[in-house]
Amino acid sequence: MALENINPSGTVAWQKLREHFAEMQMASMPDMFAADNGRAEKFHITWNNFLVDYSKNLITDETLALLQDLAKEVNLSGAIESYFGGEAINRTEDRAVLHTALRAPKDADIKVDGKNVMPEVYSVKEKIKQFTDEVISGKRTGYTGKAFTHVVNIGIGGSDLGPAMVTEALEYYKNQLEVRFVSNVDGDHIAEKLKGLDPETTLFVIVSKTFTTQETLSNATTARDWFLQLGSQDDVAKHFVAVSTNIQKVTEFGIAESNIFPMWDWVGGRFSLWSAVGLSIALAIGYDNFDKLLKGAHDMDEHFRTAPHSENIPVVLALLSVWYNNFYGAESEALIPYTQYLQKLAPYLQQGIMESNGKSVGRDGNPVNYQTGTIIWGEPGTNSQHAFFQLIHQGTKLIPTDFIGFAKSLHGNQDHHDKLMSNFFAQTEALLNGKSKAQVKKEFAEKGVEGEQAAFLVPFKEFKGNKPTNTLLIDKLTPEALGSLVALYEHKIFVQGVIWNIFSYDQWGVELGKQLANSILGEIQSGEVKEHDPSTSFLLKTFLEKR
Numbered sequence: 078m079a080l081e082n083i084n085p086s087g088t089v090a091w092q093k094l095r096e097h098f099a100e101m102q103m104a105s106m107p108d109m110f111a112a113d114n115g116r117a118e119k120f121h122i123t124w125n126n127f128l129v130d131y132s133k134n135l136i137t138d139e140t141l142a143l144l145q146d147l148a149k150e151v152n153l154s155g156a157i158e159s160y161f162g163g164e165a166i167n168r169t170e171d172r173a174v175l176h177t178a179l180r181a182p183k184d185a186d187i188k189v190d191g192k193n194v195m196p197e198v199y200s201v202k203e204k205i206k207q208f209t210d211e212v213i214s215g216k217r218t219g220y221t222g223k224a225f226t227h228v229v230n231i232g233i234g235g236s237d238l239g240p241a242m243v244t245e246a247l248e249y250y251k252n253q254l255e256v257r258f259v260s261n262v263d264g265d266h267i268a269e270k271l272k273g274l275d276p277e278t279t280l281f282v283i284v285s286k287t288f289t290t291q292e293t294l295s296n297a298t299t300a301r302d303w304f305l306q307l308g309s310q311d312d313v314a315k316h317f318v319a320v321s322t323n324i325q326k327v328t329e330f331g332i333a334e335s336n337i338f339p340m341w342d343w344v345g346g347r348f349s350l351w352s353a354v355g356l357s358i359a360l361a362i363g364y365d366n367f368d369k370l371l372k373g374a375h376d377m378d379e380h381f382r383t384a385p386h387s388e389n390i391p392v393v394l395a396l397l398s399v400w401y402n403n404f405y406g407a408e409s410e411a412l413i414p415y416t417q418y419l420q421k422l423a424p425y426l427q428q429g430i431m432e433s434n435g436k437s438v439g440r441d442g443n444p445v446n447y448q449t450g451t452i453i454w455g456e457p458g459t460n461s462q463h464a465f466f467q468l469i470h471q472g473t474k475l476i477p478t479d480f481i482g483f484a485k486s487l488h489g490n491q492d493h494h495d496k497l498m499s500n501f502f503a504q505t506e507a508l509l510n511g512k513s514k515a516q517v518k519k520e521f522a523e524k525g526v527e528g529e530q531a532a533f534l535v536p537f538k539e540f541k542g543n544k545p546t547n548t549l550l551i552d553k554l555t556p557e558a559l560g561s562l563v564a565l566y567e568h569k570i571f572v573q574g575v576i577w578n579i580f581s582y583d584q585w586g587v588e589l590g591k592q593l594a595n596s597i598l599g600e601i602q603s604g605e606v607k608e609h610d611p612s613t614s615f616l617l618k619t620f621l622e623k624r
């Protein structure tokens with residue numbers, strides 16, 4: 078069964094949420110906490126090693142009940158069944174969306190077009206395990222018999238962001254292999270990443286689901302040319318492997334069929350790190366850790382599939398996000414991990430969230446009459462505090478923010494960790510309570526600051542507070558915890574796509590620019606500028622003169 082076609086703005090719950098929003102506009106979170114000291118107790122979910130506190134949101138019991146009604150009216154439960162059941166919910170590409178199968182147990186029975194995909198999934202996993210074990214142990218070597226020391230992952234979008242994010246996030250668990258990532262077609266990127274590498278000890282992993290992506294093919298060709306300066310064509314087989322669904326194109330490129338790690342069209346690029354696209358992750362941290370990552374994601378899948386909506390982390394976070402996006406008019410959400418290891422989480426989720434839900438046509442083919450995909454951005458704390466927190470605290474925009482922190486540090490430097498986490502808690506408290514003018518005046522008085530300048534400064538030092546945050550406190554940054562965290566956001570994306578009645582799993586919006594770039598490339602290379610708008614023609618001509 079395809080996903081239903083229900084305009085959320087036509088539901089009873091949506092109408093009631095509108096009316097409720099009119100009442101909530103003036104609501105004060107500090108007042109709500111003062112009136113109900115069980116609020117934190119009530120508005121949190123504990124699951125495995127996760128504590129998700131969503132009490133610092135502009136919500137009441139009624140808000141949550143109405144949001145749950147909305148989920149019911151759009152038949153979220155039915156949609157979840159279709160998603161996990163392998164139905165072709167990616168209707169515009171006529172495909173199932175089954176990244177969840179990649180982390181399901183071996184004995185699961187998950188069918189695509191009537192065929193259980195699990196035997197294939199596990200045969201590729203076995204291939205990944207064998208290959209990574211051999212490379213890490215030095216059993217598999219380069220063409221001169223030396224063990225590999227460096228891995229270069231060449232891919233872009235989902236074929237880069239996921240592996241790069243996870244490899245950095247799990248750096249603590251890394252082995253001796255140095256893994257580098259090349260994505261941009263900018264030749265300076267690959268030039269920098271090849272610096273200092275020895276062709277005898279470098280392994281290239283070319284990742285492209287389609288194997289037609291301009292950036293990846295250009296970088297792969299440059300890498301192969303670089304390798305061929307020392308190695309021979311026959312040696313390419315020992316140094317180049319590929320991850321793709323397009324076996325024919327990979328073999329045409331010159332990579333041996335035995336060096337291809339297959340994937341399937343039911344794995345979307347931005348959800349593919351769990352497949353062989355994660356080969357570089359498995360090389361970096363070993364197969365067992367890669368498997369733990371998958372296990373953590375599967376645990377979250379089970380939670381999402383089975384927990385009642387009111388206790389379901391992805392569902393609750395998705396509904397809160399809909400509340401701000403569609404009723405408060407919040408345009409963006411920030412994501413602030415309090416660990417440097419998760420530096421790439423926001424860029425990774427930018428693709429996941431914005432490529433999925435940045436759509437303006439409903440499942441009925443008509444333009445939507447409400448807002449969809451949020452803008453996502455973020456940086457680790459505490460760096461972000463010294464960069465853009467000013468705007469979150471005192472700017473004019475409402476920016477719901479997720480704070481992600483860990484109870485334990487990995488290297489165990491308690492002093493640093495206590496400082497880090499004191500900032501983590503302080504920020505959500507400050508965003509909640511703010512600081513009133515009266516408090517500012519009191520502080521001035523205590524310091525003996527008086528007079529005209531002090532009075533002038535009061536409004537600038539006031540913090541209005543009442544800014545919504547979610548706090549995700551996780552025990553420790555382990556491969557399992559990271560798997561669960563990423564799967565949580567994947568499911569949040571799904572829930573929001575269901576509610577917004579859009580197709581979350583295509584990405585037609587990236588095609589037009591690609592097409593135009595191809596034709597402009599021809600013009601640049603021939604030096605003949607064809608017909609464009611006046612601005613583009615002028616720019617191209619100037620570029621050709623200067624290049």
Ligand code: F6P
Nearest residue numbers: 233234235236285286287290346
């Ligand atoms: O940016 C569009 C996109 O298709 C992404 O969805 C995808 O992750 C990326 O390009 C790379 O595609 P491929 O893995 O086919 O090279």
